Amino acid sequence: MPDASMSDKAIPTNLRLLLLLEELARVGEPTTPTAANEALGLPKPTIHRLFHTLEQEGFLQRDIDGRSYAPGQRLRKLSVNVLxxxxxxxxxxxxxxxxxxxxxxxxxxxxxxxxxxxxxxxxxxxxxxxxxxxxxxxxxxxxxxxxxxxxxxxxxxxxxxxxxxxxxxxxxxxxxxxxxxxxxxxxxxxxxxxxxxxxxxxxxxxxxxxxxxxxxxxxxxxxxxxxxxxxxxxxxxxxxxxxxxxxxxxxxxxxxx
The missing domain is CATH 3.30.450.40 (GAF domain)
Structure with a gap:
C-alpha cells in the first residue's frame, strides 16, 4: 500500500485506479475521495478525476449521502467473476x-x-x-x-x-x-x-x-x-x-x- 506522503509521480499512472479500488475494498464501506486519498497521497484533482472516471464507467456509484462512493454494478460483477x-x-x-x-x-x-x-x-x-x-x-x-x-x-x-x-x-x-x-x-x-x-x-x-x-x-x-x-x-x-x-x-x- 503506498505511503500517504508519496507524490503523484511516485505511483505509476497505470496503477492508480487499481490501488484506489484496492483501498476502497480494504475500507469496506462507502468512502469519500478525501478519506481514500489519505492512504494514496495523490493530488486532490487527481483523486477526484479517478473517482469520476470509476463512477462514469460503472465501477463505483454514489452513496445516499451524495459525497461517498460504494462499489458499482461492474465492480460487484467483477468480484463475483473472480471468485x-x-x-x-x-x-x-x-x-x-x-x-x-x-x-x-x-x-x-x-x-x-x-x-x-x-x-x-x-x-x-x-x-x-x-x-x-x-x-x-x-x-x-x-x-x-x-x-x-x-x-x-x-x-x-x-x-x-x-x-x-x-x-x-x-x-x-x-x-x-x-x-x-x-x-x-x-x-x-x-x-x-x-x-x-x-x-x-x-x-x-x-x-x-x-x-x-x-x-x-x-x-x-x-x-x-x-x-x-x-x-x-x-x-x-x-x-x-x-x-x-x-x-x-x-x-x-x-x-x-
Whole structure:
C-alpha cells in the first residue's frame, strides 16, 4: 500500500485506479475521495478525476449521502467473476460436496448484493425431496439465514439505516416484518456467530448460516445449509454449526491464498 506522503509521480499512472479500488475494498464501506486519498497521497484533482472516471464507467456509484462512493454494478460483477474462476470454483465445490455429503442436505455459498443475497454456488442433497434455489437466485436479507448473517456484520449506523428504509416483506407466516423484532434477532446472531431461518423465508424450510470472512475479518460471503422440515428440524441443523464453521475457514483460505 503506498505511503500517504508519496507524490503523484511516485505511483505509476497505470496503477492508480487499481490501488484506489484496492483501498476502497480494504475500507469496506462507502468512502469519500478525501478519506481514500489519505492512504494514496495523490493530488486532490487527481483523486477526484479517478473517482469520476470509476463512477462514469460503472465501477463505483454514489452513496445516499451524495459525497461517498460504494462499489458499482461492474465492480460487484467483477468480484463475483473472480471468485467464480474455474480453478477456484473447482476446489470450492470439492469443499461443498464434502460438506453436503457429511450433513446430507443442500449446502450453499451466497454473497451480498446491494438489495439481496445472491447464490454463488450450491451442492444439492441426494434426497428426492429437496428445495430448489438455483445459482443466481436472489433472496431477501431479513428473512433468510444468509441474509441475517450479513445484516449482523453491518456497522450499527448502517444497520439502523437499513431498518429505517427497508421494506420487511412477509414471505411466510414466520417472517420478521417488525423492525424491532428483526433488530433483536440480529443481536442474537451477532452474539452467537451464526444465524437461522425458522421457516421465515419459505414454509416448510429451515436453514442455518455462518460467515466466510476475509483477511480483515469482514464477511465476504456466507455458507449455509437448508432442508425441508419434513426431514430435518432446525435444532438438528444447528448441531452442524461446528462443521460449517470449519468448512467456512477452508473456503476463506482458498480465496485468500
Amino acid at each position: 467464480s474462476s474455474a480453478r477456484v470454483r473447482m476446489v470450492r465445490l470439492t469443499v461443498l460436496n464434502a460438506l453436503a455429503k457429511e450433513i446430507g442436505e443442500t449446502c450453499n455459498i451466497a454473497m451480498p448484493e446491494r438489495h439481496a443475497m445472491i447464490y454463488l454456488d450450491r451442492v444439492e442433497t441426494k434426497w428426492p425431496l429437496r428445495i430448489q434455489l438455483p445459482i443466481g437466485t436472489e433472496v431477501p436479507f431479513h428473512c433468510t439465514a444468509s441474509g441475517k448473517m450479513y445484516l449482523s456484520t453491518l456497522a450499527p449506523r448502517l444497520f439502523s439505516k437499513y431498518l429505517n428504509l427497508a421494506t420487511l416483506e412477509a414471505h411466510s407466516a414466520k417472517s420478521l416484518t417488525d423492525p424491532d423484532a428483526l433488530k433483536e434477532q440480529i443481536e442474537i446472531v451477532r452474539s452467537a456467530g451464526y444465524s437461522t431461518d425458522n421457516e421465515e423465508f419459505m414454509d416448510g424450510m429451515v436453514a442455518v448460516a455462518v460467515p466466510i470472512l476475509d483477511d480483515n475479518k469482514r464477511l465476504m460471503a456466507t455458507l449455509s445449509v437448508h432442508a425441508p422440515t419434513q426431514r430435518v428440524s432446525l435444532e438438528t441443523l444447528t448441531g452442524h454449526i461446528p462443521r460449517l464453521q470449519a468448512a467456512a475457514l477452508e473456503l476463506a483460505e482458498l480465496v485468500l491464498s
